[in-house]
Amino acid sequence: MIKAANLDDASGVRHMFFTRQGGVSDGIYGSLNCGPxxxxxxxxxLDNRARAMAALDQDPGRLVTVHQHHSPxxxxxxxxxxxxxxxxxxxxxxxxxxxxxxxxxxxxxPVLFADAEAGVVGAAHAGWKGALGGVIxxxxxxxxxxxxxxxGICAAVGPCIQQPSYEVGSDFRSSFLEAxxxxxxxFAAGVQPGKYQFDLSGYVRYRLTECGVRSxxxxxxxTYLDEDLFFSYRRATHRGEPDYGRELSAIVLEG
Numbered sequence: 001m002i003k004a005a006n007l008d009d010a011s012g013v014r015h016m017f018f019t020r021q022g023g024v025s026d027g028i029y030g031s032l033n034c035g036p037x038x039x040x041x042x043x044x045x046l047d048n049r050a051r052a053m054a055a056l057d058q059d060p061g062r063l064v065t066v067h068q069h070h071s072p073x074x075x076x077x078x079x080x081x082x083x084x085x086x087x088x089x090x091x092x093x094x095x096x097x098x099x100x101x102x103x104x105x106x107x108x109x110p111v112l113f114a115d116a117e118a119g120v121v122g123a124a125h126a127g128w129k130g131a132l133g134g135v136i137x138x139x140x141x142x143x144x145x146x147x148x149x150x151x152g153i154c155a156a157v158g159p160c161i162q163q164p165s166y167e168v169g170s171d172f173r174s175s176f177l178e179a180x181x182x183x184x185x186x187f188a189a190g191v192q193p194g195k196y197q198f199d200l201s202g203y204v205r206y207r208l209t210e211c212g213v214r215s216x217x218x219x220x221x222x223t224y225l226d227e228d229l230f231f232s233y234r235r236a237t238h239r240g241e242p243d244y245g246r247e248l249s250a251i252v253l254e255g
Contacts, residue, residue, distance in 0.1 A: 001055060004156030004217040007251070010116035014056055015251040017110060017158035017219070019229040022055075023048035028241055033231070035104045035246030036065075036083050049102075052248050058100050063250070065102040066092060068125045072133035074142045077101065091124035091139040095146050097255035102248050106231040107223050109160035109204045110249035113139060113213075115148035121251045126157075126204050128172070132179060136207040150212040157208075158249050159221035159230055163188060163199040166224075166234075170194055176203075223247075 002017040023032030024047050029040040034049050036042065050060035064077055066089040074091035077099055081087075092101045093113075101123040103110040108127035114120070124130075124139045144150060168187075173196050176183040186203045187196040201218050208216050223230035236244035 002159065002219065002221070004112070004158075004219070006154040006215045006217045007112060007114055007156050010114045010154055012119070012254050013114045013116050013121060013251065014058070014254060015112050015114070015156070016052070016056055016249070018052050018055075018248045018250070020231050020245060020247060021229065023051060025245065028236065028243060029245040032247075033245030034102070034248035037104075038245060039243045040245065049248065052250065053100065056100065056250060056252065058252055059098070062098050063100045063102050064092065065104060066090065068104060070127050070129040072130055072135045072138050074122075074124070074135065074138040076142060076146065090130045090135050091122065091142075093120065093122040093139060093142040093146055095120045095253070097253045100250050100252040102250045104246040104248060105158070105160065105223075106233040106244050106246050107161040109200055110158040110247075111136065111139070111155055111204060111208075112158065112249060112251045113143060113153055113155045114251065115143065115152040115154070117152055118148045119253055120146045120148040121253055123249065123251055128198065128200060131200070131204050131207060132176060136204060137211055140211040140213065151214055153213050154215040155208050155213045155217075157201050157204050157216070157218040159219045159223050159247070160200055161224045161232065161234060162201065162220065162222040163197045165222055166198045166200060167191070167195050168198045170196070172196070172198065
């Protein structure tokens, strides 16, 4: 389990970037797979989610996740919903104490937000597509609508795939350059001709900065390289594995 210092200092806020360790799943899902969208045994996934909530000292029935689909969509959360009825979105914001916002990742960047003084928290799933499309911006703006102050927001970017592990093609790079020439700085030359290495966490930090967030902490952990601690979509794909587990990142306002 991993914490960010800036969120840990936020009064009345609890958070955690969970690793893949400490659960009941086995095989390619071993062991704390919290993703109901995987093909893992449903009972094991629910048990894993309950174990994660126990580590946060929270009621497992108060964990809220969305049907993530790499979008810039953020939703305001007022109460829990059934997993099967979760809205299609990639970020959540709440001012309700005891509601745990959970983001699921396996290489994409989980981003947790808090304005402790205003009593507003948020969570976002920032893959390259969602980050480029504006999921960070949407989360910050929804937090402000909920009463947060822009300069009072703290954000932490959790473990994700890091630049040395994230090889992309020229079309991928072109999508970012079309959005602004400043984005060229997030690409390094790849090992193979015509390939590049993309800095996802650096790009997410940049988008947070552009949104006016002043307190930003970014994990340097690489989900692709550290198999003992993290699930990785890209690693599973390179190995030809049929599926992969998902890590949970969670934040809650204490009641």
